Amino acid sequence: MFQRDPKKKRYRLAAILATCALAVAACGGGSSETDNGSVDADSGEANEAASPDADADGQGSVLDSVTESGTVRIGVRNDNPPMSFTDEAGDWVGFDVDLANAIADEMGYELELVPVDSTTRITSLQEGLVDMSIASMNHTRSREETIDFSITYFWDNQSFLVRTGSYESIDELIGQTVAANAGSSVIDSWNAYVADQGGPTPEIVEFDDKLAAMQALRDGAVEGYSEDNITLLSLAAGDSELTLLPGGHNPVQFGIGVPENDSEWRDSVNLALQELWKDGQYAELYERWFEGPDRIIDLPLGGSMEIWP
Numbered sequence: 001m002f003q004r005d006p007k008k009k010r011y012r013l014a015a016i017l018a019t020c021a022l023a024v025a026a027c028g029g030g031s032s033e034t035d036n037g038s039v040d041a042d043s044g045e046a047n048e049a050a051s052p053d054a055d056a057d058g059q060g061s062v063l064d065s066v067t068e069s070g071t072v073r074i075g076v077r078n079d080n081p082p083m084s085f086t087d088e089a090g091d092w093v094g095f096d097v098d099l100a101n102a103i104a105d106e107m108g109y110e111l112e113l114v115p116v117d118s119t120t121r122i123t124s125l126q127e128g129l130v131d132m133s134i135a136s137m138n139h140t141r142s143r144e145e146t147i148d149f150s151i152t153y154f155w156d157n158q159s160f161l162v163r164t165g166s167y168e169s170i171d172e173l174i175g176q177t178v179a180a181n182a183g184s185s186v187i188d189s190w191n192a193y194v195a196d197q198g199g200p201t202p203e204i205v206e207f208d209d210k211l212a213a214m215q216a217l218r219d220g221a222v223e224g225y226s227e228d229n230i231t232l233l234s235l236a237a238g239d240s241e242l243t244l245l246p247g248g249h250n251p252v253q254f255g256i257g258v259p260e261n262d263s264e265w266r267d268s269v270n271l272a273l274q275e276l277w278k279d280g281q282y283a284e285l286y287e288r289w290f291e292g293p294d295r296i297i298d299l300p301l302g303g304s305m306e307i308w309p
Helices: 017-026 043-050 062-069 095-107 186-196 210-219 229-235 263-278 281-291
Strands: 071-077 084-086 110-116 148-163 177-181 203-207 224-228 242-244 250-258
Touching: 062 071, 062 263, 071 084, 071 095, 084 095, 095 110, 095 263, 095 281, 148 210, 148 229, 148 263, 177 186, 177 210, 186 203, 186 224, 186 250, 203 210, 210 224, 210 229, 210 242, 224 229, 229 242, 250 263, 263 281
Parallel strands: 071 110, 177 203, 177 224
Antiparallel strands: 148 224, 148 242, 148 250
């Protein structure tokens, strides 16, 4: 049963930026997410310690500890508009933020939002700092080696933002220096795409800060910046000097990250997602951020959620 108490649904936002930063720093000697979402040489120890309550170890599920505490800790980014970001008023907003609220409410738990980024959204799961990550995370095979995923909840593609008039297709960027976010699935995807086209090994400059990557593009330090199309469109909104190239090199399917080998918890998350889809809450959230009058960018829904009978 995925609802702890359907008559007692509530949530609270706890933006624990300082606390999380200290916790991550304290655990920093373990593992870290590499470019393709995998972990370093210490990953064996990290995985073993990641889910001490995992059912595969013969112990309880994360579901047990969350139910006991009444609070679910959800890792969400605050640097990735319009999925999850800090607005001009200083509020933490976005589609993923709203989805985290809705899932916590659906499951009957209070919500504790924990800030993560492209390099900590996986390690925070492994180190037990969060119970799930709703963090614009593409579900890839390499990431499946370190964590588990929910069913797909968002669909997109990955292309390149370029200076207007400089290029017309992504193939023209083969052999050029381009930018990507550290830890992004873009890196493996662009390497594979270029290899399939018979091109040279790409020169990719990795950035921890999206705004720094955007500035490098504007300054001509890189010829293109690749990310999820939704993010690129949002970052370039209103800027006629930047253009998103058509198509893409990597279809994107976002999933919610959960600790590895804990099927009871993963199923609970999946059931909550499906309920949100079935009762129309998902459609309301999607319309607000991508189709309605207050949208930042236009992005028609690109897929349909898997619903179990």
